[in-house]
Amino acid sequence: MIAVEHLRKEFSYYKKATGIKGSLQNVFHRETLTKEAVRDISFSVEKGEMIGFLGPNGAGKTTTLKMLSGILYPTGGKVEIDGFIPWERKNEFKRRISIVMGQKNQLWWDLPASDSFYLNKCIFGVDDGTYRDVVTELAELLDVRELLNVQVRRLSLGERMKMELLAALIHQPDILFLDEPTIGLDILSQKKIREFLRIYNQQRKTTVIITSHYMADIEALCRRAVIINQGQLVYDGQLGDINRVLGERKLLSVKTSGEVNEKQWENFGRVREISAAGAVLEVPQEKVKAVLGAILSGLPVEDFTVTEIPIEESIARFYQKEVATI
Amino acid sequence: MSSYRCVFLMGVEQALEYRVSFFLSMLSAVFPIIIQTAMWNYLYAHSDAAGVFGYEQGQILLYTLLATIVSQLVGAGFEGEMNRDVKMGGLNKYLIRPVDYKWYQFFRFLGQKIPRLMVAVPVMAVIVGVAFWQGLPLSAGRVLGFLGSLILGMALNFSIFYCLGLLGFWLTDADKLFGTVGIVLMVASGGVFPLDIFGGLVETVVNILPFGYTTQFPVNIINGRFGWERIGMGFGFQLGWILVFACLGRHMWRQGIKRYAAVGG
Structure with missing residues (x-):
């Protein structure tokens, strides 16, 4: 169980004007500025839940994960994870969590991943039998059995990421923080890691908080999303409810046999795309039926489909601050 | 403890992973030895060097050979990585695991020294053997004293460079500093030539400063230059300085990690 209350984090930094002059000025006087990376975030995560933690670059996702894993001290607010305060960094707490950062590595570069696994086994005091079982099972699931004894530096990015995941799970943590685990990976590797995480979460009931810029990751894995922007919480709820919160709208794609001009289309709804062969309209949910009837009777329609607005697009609207904070 | 044994073995x-690099680094010790041998030979042939320096030609050659090897053995080399850990966030992986960063680095440092020791110890045995055959007074006590002081010298040099590495918390680009400091400390430790050739004040200062206790001190035990009383004192200084740098390192780590974790914003 993770409880985050009014979490805040400020960083101080200083500015430097371009060029030598700015550098010299900085030698004598530095103007210290404060950046609020995280402002007043509250949410909670139940045991076994897998949530998507979303936000644009610089929104404060990584900073929040660092506070949750105890790497950073917060400026204010509270976090409690299974009764522990992360930044006290108690060993008992460290045994319960694990964090994988897509852009950082913990494996020893010059040695095979299996050596790093063994090191983690020793560090976390995992017994021999459990260690063997865990490595065998996870290596099988991740499809890396043949690669366990290959030096890490000889592995591809995707293979390395799988090994990073495996290394992070040697001590069977209750809580797993994943910071962009699929960044830079090809589609197949992304899919494999996604599948792995889904199965792992189902089998072990591990609580997972995952950040990713690939919506496919989030849609495949999480039912719930927490979205932050500019350090503030802008959405916390079911992934499927995002569209409803934003005012339920549907996309109406219509194919016509002859050209229809833009003016005509605009009578039916907001025109998102238009071509000689048809158009895509954005229509409020409750008007779909009426609009469709009017189009069918008034225009030379060949075919039509009604779809949801892609979730990626809705989330982008949160990112652009088009929607008020909830 | 078992986790540090594991780190040691991985070190x-x-x-051993980079065989070519390993042999090259061993080989790199040969060149300074050749240059210095040539230099000393020239000096001794053309001046009253023995009178000026207080070392016979054979003694100075023995010193140079042993000091170069000892200097390689106690040499650090992890400070750059520490600096990167601090700057690039590599430290995170230690903070989230139940390990102590200092001991982790220490045991890896020791582990990495083992292959080097396996080559260096026989080479030193041959050098000392030849010197013994030439009339160097040698005893089991001196050999043991040398080995003991070598281990303490490694621990001391580790403590010094660990503190240096921790400077990364405060200096954005400590990397450049390491090159300069490395060379200065190499000379100050007596790794290039014996510092007691200067006599007087310099010798006193060297005897008080910690650096000589990483290299010059062990060599002066095995080459018979130090009497038992000075050896005893030397061990005292080694242990004392290790303690000082261990405390300094501890303090720097505590302050540094607060900065790193941005305590209080």
Whole structure:
């Protein structure tokens, strides 16, 4: 169980004007500025839940994960994870969590991943039998059995990421923080890691908080999303409810046999795309039926489909601050 | 404890992983030895060097050979990585695991030294053997004293460079500093030539400063230059300085990690 209350984090930094002059000025006087990376975030995560933690670059996702894993001290607010305060960094707490950062590595570069696994086994005091079982099972699931004894530096990015995941799970943590685990990976590797995480979460009931810029990751894995922007919480709820919160709208794609001009289309709804062969309209949910009837009777329609607005697009609207904070 | 044993063994493995680089680094010790031998030979042939320096030609050659090897053995080399850990966030992986960063680095440092020791110890045995055959007074006590002081010298040099590495918390680009400091400390430790050739004040200062206790001190035990009383004192200084740098390192770590974790914003 993770409880985050009014979490805040400020960083101080200083500015430097371009060029030598700015550098010299900085030698004598530095103007210290404060950046609020995280402002007043509250949410909670139940045991076994897998949530998507979303936000644009610089929104404060990584900073929040660092506070949750105890790497950073917060400026204010509270976090409690299974009764522990992360930044006290108690060993008992460290045994319960694990964090994988897509852009950082913990494996020893010059040695095979299996050596790093063994090191983690020793560090976390995992017994021999459990260690063997865990490595065998996870290596099988991740499809890396043949690669366990290959030096890490000889592995591809995707293979390395799988090994990073495996290394992070040697001590069977209750809580797993994943910071962009699929960044830079090809589609197949992304899919494999996604599948792995889904199965792992189902089998072990591990609580997972995952950040990713690939919506496919989030849609495949999480039912719930927490979205932050500019350090503030802008959405916390079911992934499927995002569209409803934003005012339920549907996309109406219509194919016509002859050209229809833009003016005509605009009578039916907001025109998102238009071509000689048809158009895509954005229509409020409750008007779909009426609009469709009017189009069918008034225009030379060949075919039509009604779809949801892609979730990626809705989330982008949160990112652009088009929607008020909830 | 078992986790540090594991780190130690991985350090050994890591050092063995790059065979070419390993032999090249061993070989790199040969060149300074050749240059210095030539230099000393020239000096002794053309001046009253023995009178000026207080070392016979054979003694100075023995010193140079042993000091170069000892200097390689106690040499650090992890400070750059520490600096990167601090700057690039590599430290995170230690903070989230139940390990102590200092001991982790220490045991890896020791592990990485093992292959080097396995080559260096026989080479030193041959050098000392030849010197013994030439009339160097040698005893089991001196050999043991040398080995003991070598281990303490490694611990001391580790403590010094660990503190240096921790400077990364405060200096954005400490990397450049390491090159300069490395060379200065190499000379200050007596790794290039014996510092007691200067006599007087310099010798006193060297005897008080910690650096000589990483290299010059062990060599002066095995080459018979130090009497038992000075050896005893030397061990006292070694242990004392290790303690001082251990405390300094501890303090720097505490302050540094607060900065790193941005305590209080």
